[in-house]
Amino acid sequence: MTHNPTGAGKIQNWPIAKTAMLAAISIVLVWLFHFPIFPAAPFLEYDPANIPILIGAFAYGPLAGILLTLATSLLQGLTVSAHSGVYGILMHILSTGTLVLAAGLCYRRRRTKPAALRGLFLGIAALVPVMLGANLLVTPLFMGVSREVVWSLMPVILGFNLLKAGINSAVTFLLYQRISPLLHK
Numbered sequence: 001m002t003h004n005p006t007g008a009g010k011i012q013n014w015p016i017a018k019t020a021m022l023a024a025i026s027i028v029l030v031w032l033f034h035f036p037i038f039p040a041a042p043f044l045e046y047d048p049a050n051i052p053i054l055i056g057a058f059a060y061g062p063l064a065g066i067l068l069t070l071a072t073s074l075l076q077g078l079t080v081s082a083h084s085g086v087y088g089i090l091m092h093i094l095s096t097g098t099l100v101l102a103a104g105l106c107y108r109r110r111r112t113k114p115a116a117l118r119g120l121f122l123g124i125a126a127l128v129p130v131m132l133g134a135n136l137l138v139t140p141l142f143m144g145v146s147r148e149v150v151w152s153l154m155p156v157i158l159g160f161n162l163l164k165a166g167i168n169s170a171v172t173f174l175l176y177q178r179i180s181p182l183l184h185k
Contacts, residue, residue, distance in 0.1 A: 015060070018183055019056060019060065019068060022052040022055060022068060023053075023072050025052040026052040026068070027049070027072060027075055027076055029049050029051065030049045031079075034046065034047040037160055037163060041157070041160065043084075044157065046167070047164075048167075048168060049072060050164075051168050053065060053096055054100060054123075054169070055172055055176055055179060056068045057104035058103070058104065058107050058116060058172075059176075059180060059183040060183075062104030065100035065101065066100060069092075069093060069096045070093060070097075073089050074089060077089035077092070085142075086142070087142035087143070090138060091138065094138075095127055095131050095161070095165075098123065098130045099123040099124065099168075099169075101123075101126075102123040102125075102126040103116075103169070106119030106122050113177070116173060117173060120170075120172065120173060123165070124165045124166060124169060127165050128161050128162060128165075131161045132154060135154075135157050136151065
C-alpha cells in the first residue's frame with residue numbers, strides 16, 4: 001500500500017494493518033491508564049486513547065481518524081469501558097471525532113509542525129463547546145440527572161475536556177514526528 005502525502009487518500013491507500021495497530025494501541029492505553037481527574041465528577045476519566053487516533057489522522061488523513069474513532073469507540077465500549085455503555089460510546093465518538101476531524105483537516109492542508117500545532121489547538125477549541133453542549137443534552141438522558149445538575153458541573157466538565165484534550169494533543173505533537181517514519185514505511 002502506498003502513502004498519499006496529501007492525506008486526502010482513498011480507502012485503498014490506507015495501510016489497514018497499521019491502522020488496526022493504532023486502534024489496538026488505543027484500546028490497550030485505555031485498559032492500562034484511566035483515572036478520574038476531578039472528585040466532583042468521578043465519571044470523567046482521563047485516558048490517553050486519543051493519542052494513537054490523532055497520530056492515525058495525521059498519518060493517513062482525517063477520514064482515517066474518524067474511522068479509527070468509530071472503531072475504537074465501539075471496541076472500547078464493548079470491552080475495557082463496557083460499564084459506560086452506549087453513553088460512553090456516544091460521548092467518545094463526539095469528543096474524539098471532533099478533535100480528530102479538526103486537527104486532521106488542518107494538518108492535511110499543510111503537513112508541517114506549525115500546521116499540526118494549529119490543528120491540535122483548533123481541535124481542542126472545537127471539542128470544548130461540542131462536549132459542553134453534548135453533556136447538557138445527552139448526560140441527563142443516560143445518567144438520570146437533571147440539566148441543572150449537569151449545568152452546575154460545567155466548570156468541571158470544561159476543565160476536564162481542556163485538560164484531557166490538551167494532554168493528549170501535547171503528547172501527540174511530541175510523538176508524531178518520531179513515529180511518522182514507521183507509519184509510512
